[in-house]
Amino acid sequence: MLRAFVDASKASKPGGPPILAIAGFVGTVSGWSSFQKKWREVRTKSGLGYFHMTDFMSRKAKPYKDWTEKKRNAVIGRLIELINRHLLFGVSAAVNIADLSAYARAGKNRLRSGHNPYSFCASQVIGLVIHALEFNKINEQVMWIFEGGDRGQPEFIASMNRICSVPEKLRESFRIFSVMPGSKKQFPGLDAADFLAWETPQHV
Numbered sequence: 001m002l003r004a005f006v007d008a009s010k011a012s013k014p015g016g017p018p019i020l021a022i023a024g025f026v027g028t029v030s031g032w033s034s035f036q037k038k039w040r041e042v043r044t045k046s047g048l049g050y051f052h053m054t055d056f057m058s059r060k061a062k063p064y065k066d067w068t069e070k071k072r073n074a075v076i077g078r079l080i081e082l083i084n085r086h087l088l089f090g091v092s093a094a095v096n097i098a099d100l101s102a103y104a105r106a107g108k109n110r111l112r113s114g115h116n117p118y119s120f121c122a123s124q125v126i127g128l129v130i131h132a133l134e135f136n137k138i139n140e141q142v143m144w145i146f147e148g149g150d151r152g153q154p155e156f157i158a159s160m161n162r163i164c165s166v167p168e169k170l171r172e173s174f175r176i177f178s179v180m181p182g183s184k185k186q187f188p189g190l191d192a193a194d195f196l197a198w199e200t201p202q203h204v
Contacts, residue, residue: 001177002088002133002140003032006125007147007193008118009054010097011201017099021200022121023092024193025083026129026142035086036188042078043188046071050184051079051191053198076195083192089132092200093124118152119159126160130175141177147190148181157181 006024027035043050047063055061056076067075083090097117104115129142144160146153160179184190 001029002026002138002142003029003189004129004142004144005032005147005182005187005189005193006122006144007190007197008121008150008153009194009197009201011198018097019094019201019204020097020117020121021092021094021197021204022118022125023090023196023200024125025087025090025189025196026132027087027189031086031088032189035082035192038082038086039079039188039191042075042082043191046075050188051075051194053194057198079192079195083195087192090196091125091128091132092196093121093128094200094204095121116152116155118150119156122146122153122156126174126176133175140175141172142175143177144179145182145187145190146179147193148183153181 004024004026006022008020008022010018010020012018042048052061056064056072059065059067064072095117100117100120101115126144132138133140133142146157157179160176163174164176164178182190184194
């Protein structure tokens with residue numbers, strides 16, 4: 001059994017289009033267990049309830065605004081070290097929201113995600129994970145945990161749960177064991193997803 005922790009991030013530069021990204025990491029149950037135990041220790045030592053990359057980068061919110069450059073580098077460096085040591089791989093997808101909406105309105109090709117950018121990106125992420133598992137000959141199902149609260153997420157999770165109700169043979173082709181929302185307080189693994197989700201639209 002594998003687990004994937006996934007988060008979303010939306011960003012736009014002045015005058016630029018809004019970009020939605022969904023990203024996260026895949027790992028074994030034992031790998032995530034080690035990651036979360038050690039990352040909890042970092043959070044406690046650093047005075048963090050959870051890690052939020054947007055606040056970390058802006059340096060405006062507590063506790064980040066009080067951190068020295070040395071502490072900032074130590075915390076983010078530790079997060080990256082734990083990701084590299086304990087998890088299998090990361091995956092991300094991004095979409096220009098305005099382009100997606102225009103394409104959907106044009107009706108040239110019916111999108112399975114409809115007008116839901118979240119569903120569009122999340123579906124791409126799941127597809128990329130399926131491809132990576134097949135390429136690496138990993139025959140495991142994935143338990144998906146998406147950070148809760150994002151616009152368009154409830155519809156996406158409902159559609160994924162419908163997939164989970166299909167006959168087992170078809171379900172196995174999607175490699176989906178379950179799909180559920182979660183919070184960073186429940187799952188410190190979502191801090192890693194937050195990091196990659198923030199980085200992705202910046203790169204785009």
